[in-house]
Structure formats: structure tokens, C-alpha cells
Amino acid sequence: xxxxxxxxxxxxxxxxxxxxxxxxxxxxxxxxxxxxxxxxxxxxxxxxxxxxxxxxxxxxxxxxxxxxxxxxxxxxxxxxxxxxxxxxxxxxxxxxxxxxxxxxxxxxxxxxxxxxxxxxxxxxxxxxxxxxxxxxxxxxxxxxxxxxxxxxxxxxxxxxxxxxxxxxxxxxxxxxxxxxxxxxxxxxxxxxxxxxxxxxxxxxxxxxxxxxxxxxxxxxxxxxxxxxxxxxxxxxxxxxxxxxxxxxxxxxxxxxxxxxxxxxxxxxxxxxxxxxxxxxxxxxxxxxxxxxxxxxxx
Ligand SMILES: Nc1ncnc2c1ncn2[C@@H]1O[C@H](COP(=O)(O)OP(=O)(O)OP(=O)(O)O)[C@@H](O)[C@H]1O
Ligand SMILES: [Mg+2]
Numbered sequence: 001x002x003x004x005x006x007x008x009x010x011x012x013x014x015x016x017x018x019x020x021x022x023x024x025x026x027x028x029x030x031x032x033x034x035x036x037x038x039x040x041x042x043x044x045x046x047x048x049x050x051x052x053x054x055x056x057x058x059x060x061x062x063x064x065x066x067x068x069x070x071x072x073x074x075x076x077x078x079x080x081x082x083x084x085x086x087x088x089x090x091x092x093x094x095x096x097x098x099x100x101x102x103x104x105x106x107x108x109x110x111x112x113x114x115x116x117x118x119x120x121x122x123x124x125x126x127x128x129x130x131x132x133x134x135x136x137x138x139x140x141x142x143x144x145x146x147x148x149x150x151x152x153x154x155x156x157x158x159x160x161x162x163x164x165x166x167x168x169x170x171x172x173x174x175x176x177x178x179x180x181x182x183x184x185x186x187x188x189x190x191x192x193x194x195x196x197x198x199x200x201x202x203x204x205x206x207x208x209x210x211x212x213x214x215x216x217x218x219x220x221x222x223x224x225x226x227x228x229x230x231x232x233x234x235x236x237x238x239x240x241x242x243x244x245x246x247x248x249x250x251x252x253x254x255x256x257x258x259x260x261x262x263x264x265x266x267x268x269x270x271x272x273x274x275x276x277x278x279x280x281x282x283x284x285x286x287x288x289x290x291x292x293x294x295x296x297x298x
Contacts, residue, residue, distance in 0.1 A: 005079055011036070013035040036058035041232055046205050048208040049209050049224070049225060051063070052218060054251060054252060066079075066097055100178045101181075102181065104189075105157075107164040113139070117167045121135075134172070141199075143196060158185050169200070177209045194217065216256045219279060259276060
């Protein structure tokens with residue numbers, strides 16, 4: 001189950017901040033726009049969207065607008081039939097949109113894994129034995145089946161993030177908003193979290209909004225929103241994004257590993273220029289196959 005997200009001319013300004021922050025102000029060293037918008041756009045139910053952009057471009061602000069932690073200064077954010085500006089809708093919205101943040105150490109609230117995952121649904125008033133069933137199911141969904149009694153302080157960063165995701169899943173959300181969920185993890189922890197998110201998206205069909213600075217993670221998504229200075233400046237597929245070197249350079253974005261490798265192979269005089277559209281390892285392997293032993297061009 002999942003619901004769509006609709007932004008209608010959404011503007012958010014942090015209270016007490018100046019309204020300055022045009023591109024010219026930035027160039028003059030003045031602070032960026034304190035907030036976002038106007039932003040309009042929709043994310044269909046079940047889509048996997050990557051939200052990217054430089055520091056301060058408004059990604060976390062938009063994530064908080066999606067689940068009603070922030071309410072637009074003007075415009076509307078709708079989740080299906082619910083509206084974050086309508087106070088009576090906000091609890092339902094928070095239940096249906098789970099937010100996972102960057103720091104694995106300040107998201108867990110209880111001393112054991114089971115108590116932590118139970119925290120959200122318990123606050124919703126879910127009684128036993130349904131509560132226990134939800135916790136067990138959510139832990140199984142993140143690959144931590146039977147970990148209820150483990151002390152949270154003994155977990156690795158990746159395991160903590162999976163417990164945080166399980167805590168959100170126990171609320172049975174329809175949208176997962178992940179704000180740089182791998183930024184503080186080592187490669188093993190990153191892989192644990194990314195494969196968990198992908199499996200949940202595929203198996204539960206939830207809408208995923210994945211905020212990241214990692215261009216390899218962008219390749220997991222079906223669609224990308226690029227924010228700059230509080231505005232939505234590009235709405236395109238990962239393939240379209242990485243085919244626009246000017247946009248990437250303007251936003252100081254890196255290339256994912258395969259296109260970066262293709263660029264270097266071509267620059268080093270590879271016998272026949274490789275297409276810059278190659279994105280995934282399998283595509284690169286096929287393109288290089290003719291030069292492999294037995295491939296006909298070695
Ligand atoms: N609590 C706050 N009070 C005032 N201004 C804020 C607050 N939080 C963010 N801002 C401002 O709002 C703008 C958008 O910030 P936001 O945190 O949403 O950016 P971001 O894209 O998530 O950045 P990062 O990549 O660093 O996480 C920035 O100009 C920021 O300084
Ligand atoms: Mg942020």
C-alpha cells in the first residue's frame with residue numbers, strides 16, 4: 001500500500017529568518033534562502049524518488065514538509081486525500097509517512113531493540129498481542145528477525161539504522177522518507193541499509209523518497225528531483241541526469257562509479273570511445289566484452 005505526494009506551490013520560510021538569499025546574494029557571500037519554494041510537483045504512489053542537491057538546498061526541509069513536521073508558509077502538501085495544513089490530518093500523516101534520519105545514534109529511544117521498534121505503534125495505542133506481532137514482522141522485514149532482546153547500544157551503525165527503519169515499518173507506513181540514511185555508515189552498513197530499502201520498496205510497494213549526496217545511490221531510484229537554493233531545478237530520470245554534464249558541473253555533483261570510469265577510459269585513449277550513457281556495471285562489462293580474451297578484439 002502506498003499514497004502519492006502532491007506539492008502545490010509550496011513555500012516554507014523558517015521563522016525569524018530574513019527573506020534574502022537569491023543566487024546573487026549567495027555569490028556575494030550572503031546566507032542562502034532560509035527555507036524552500038515555491039515548489040510544485042507530484043510523486044506517484046509506489047515511486048522511488050531520489051532527492052539531491054547541494055548543502056542547504058532544502059532537501060531536509062522538504063522531507064519535513066512531507067510528513068507535517070513543518071507546515072507550508074503558503075501552498076499545500078497533500079498525501080492522497082490528507083493535507084498537512086489540516087491539523088486533524090497530521091497524526092494520520094505521521095503514521096503513514098515514516099521518516100528515517102542520518103544519525104543512527106540519536107534515533108533509537110529504548111534500551112532494547114524490541115522496545116525501540118514498539119515505541120511508535122505503542123504510542124498509537126496498538127495493544128498486545130498485535131504490538132508484539134508488528135514488532136516481530138518489522139524486524140523480519142529488515143533482516144533482524146528475533147533480535148527483540150538485543151541491547152541497542154551493542155548494535156553497529158548499519159544495524160541501528162535497520163532498527164530505526166523497523167521502528168518506522170511497525171507503524172505500517174505507506175511512504176518512507178530517508179534523509180541521508182547511509183551518510184554516517186561504513187560500506188557494510190551502507191549496503192545493509194540500501195538493500196533493506198530496496199527490498200521494502202519492491203516487496204511492500206511503499207513510496208520511497210531517498211535524500212542523498214551519493215550519486216551511486218541515485219541510481220537506485222526511478223526518478224530524481226534536484227533542489228538548488230530551495231527550488232526544484234530538475235525533475236528527470238537518473239539516466240537523463242547523468243547525461244547532462246553541464247548540470248552536474250553547475251551543481252558540483254559527481255558521476256557514479258561506472259560513468260566516471262568510462263570517462264577515464266575514454267580520456268586515456270581507449271581504442272574505441274565508450275558511450276557516456278553507460279551507468280551500471282553490467283552495461284560496462286558488456287561494452288568491454290569485445291576486448292576481453294575470446295571477445296574478438298584483444
Ligand atoms: N531550523 C532552521 N532555522 C533556520 N533556517 C534553517 C533551519 N533549518 C534549515 N534552515 C535553512 O533552510 C535552508 C534549507 O536547509 P535544509 O537543511 O533543508 O537543506 P539540505 O538540503 O537538507 O542541506 P544538507 O545537504 O546540508 O542536509 C538553508 O538555507 C538552511 O540554512
Ligand atoms: Mg539535510
